[in-house]
Amino acid sequence: MGKKVYVGNISPEATRENLEALFSMFGTVEKAYIVTDHVTGQSKGFGFVVMSNDADATAAIAALNGKDCGGYTVKVSEAKGK
Numbered sequence: 041m042g043k044k045v046y047v048g049n050i051s052p053e054a055t056r057e058n059l060e061a062l063f064s065m066f067g068t069v070e071k072a073y074i075v076t077d078h079v080t081g082q083s084k085g086f087g088f089v090v091m092s093n094d095a096d097a098t099a100a101i102a103a104l105n106g107k108d109c110g111g112y113t114v115k116v117s118e119a120k121g122k
Contacts, residue, residue, distance in 0.1 A: 042070050043097035047104075048086040048115035050074065056087075058110075063089045066103065067096025088119055 047059060059072040074087035091097040097118070105116040 042068075042090050042092045043094050044119035045089045045091060045097050045100060046086065046115070046117050046119040047089060048117075049112050050083070050085055050087060050114055051110040051112050052083050052085065054083065054087075054110060059087055059089055062104070062109065063091065063100050066091070066100035068092035 045063070050059075054074060056072050056074055059074065060069050063069050063072065068091065069089055070092055071090040072087065075084045076082060077084055089100070091100060101116050101118065104114060106113060108114075
């Protein structure tokens, strides 16, 4: 498995496809998902992207952290383990 990246403060309208497209500019995306509320199905405002390698993940974090994406200033960092 590649490097997991946390993406916070994303737009409620953002989709998995949006995340995948954004991060694919920095390398191969193995998986992208947005965490949703189990009851309402609405976005909780954050998600995760798994990049194929550390270099791609590092490049994406450096380029996207603190940037405006869809009117929201996103927080992008290395995901912390469970």
